[in-house]
Amino acid sequence: MGTEPLKTVIIGSGPAGYTAAIYAARANLSPVLYTGKEPGGQLMITTDVENFPGYPDGIMGPQMMEDLKKQAERFGTTIKYELIQRVDLLGDVKKIYTESGEEIAAHSVIISTGASARWLGLESEQRLANKGVSACAVCDGFFYRGKEVAIVGAGDSACEEALYLSNLCPTVHMLVRRDEMRASKIMQDRVMKQKNIKVYWNTETEEILGTDEVTGVRVRNNVTGEISEIPIAGFFVAIGHIPNTQLFKGVLDMDDTGYLRHRPDSTHTNVEGVFVSGDAADHVYRQAITAAGTGCMAALDAERYLGEKGII
Structure with missing residues (x-):
């Protein structure tokens, strides 16, 4: 140079x-x-x-x-x-x-x-990236209007994105790993008051389901050990x-x-x-x-x- x-x-x-x-x-x-x-x-x-x-x-x-x-x-x-x-x-x-x-x-x-973006580290998360998996609700939420989605996270950003998605989607399934959120109280209150946000406590993602696009998520309750599946079209990661x-x-x-x-x-x-x-x-x-x-x-x-x- x-x-x-x-x-x-x-x-x-x-x-x-x-x-x-x-x-x-x-x-x-x-x-x-x-x-x-x-x-x-x-x-x-x-x-x-x-x-x-x-x-x-x-x-x-x-x-x-x-x-x-x-x-x-x-x-x-x-x-x-x-x-x-x-x-x-x-x-x-x-x-x-x-x-x-x-x-x-x-x-x-x-x-x-x-x-x-921080990711969960699942193989299915990377395989289905841009096929229903996203780390930005503001960027991609529009594509899931009228569809059910899940979001994983418990901070202010996760709450903000869940609220954003709740204006577009009939149900937002919010997956929280612990029995409490780390978000500010005002953000937690807004989430809890929003009728179409369903919060799952003590819940961890086992697998994102789907071959060419997201069709659901398999979750595990880390207290009871119960495993269940939630049908969704979009999976949003909001863990920072x-x-x-x-x-x-x-x-x-x-x-x-x-x-x-x-x-x-x-x-x-x-x-x-x-x-x-x-x-x-x-x-x-x-x-x-x-x-x-x-x-x-x-x-x-x-x-x-x-x-x-x-x-x-």
Whole structure:
């Protein structure tokens, strides 16, 4: 890459990374984007995306990511299909080390490493992914209007998604592993008041049923040992996400679960010249459109930072 540090490096792809690249490239920052081990992020395992503005007929997740990548490249982004293994973000010039051993120097870094959904670990869960199994009710609930669904989880997110699904589905079967939820009392109260949400306490998922699509779920009561089957068309996993931020541990401020912190009304992290966008910092919305929005913000923040430093 030469001896002169790059103006900006983007770590991670997906809607946040590619949008940051589009804006950074149009600002003549000549960004270099490292895709990581999952180019395109979570949308690469999503089939129909119907809630992203501008696609009236919907679009396949991988195709949408390909479109965003091409748009970023059109304006001069360099895409590298490599994983970043180590970073040194302290100091005016940041050092980034790839898995292949290359060292890259940059004046600014935009982090767009995203988050990964937690799964139960069942073979049937992976086999039926996008065939009735989903980790995002807001993304996919629309496809199950008028159909019975199950959701597993007991936190605020699980309650929110169960309530969302209850407006679309005749019955939402909520599977809770313990005899209580860990969600806030107000969220629990809302769930319990919703007549078409049926809560199963002390219940664990044994198997998701179906060959080409979900037809039911086999559950076990972990107190009585009783096994039963519930006919459903959709199975939603809401047991949390894991932000892909381990690379920055001990350097960047993060909350107890690993989501990166940033200054209010900006994408600035606690380290000067380092910005964060997308699901690596967002444990609330986690949508493609919100990730793209923060990618835009991070690129604008990086551009202003570089301007103030006299680098551009």
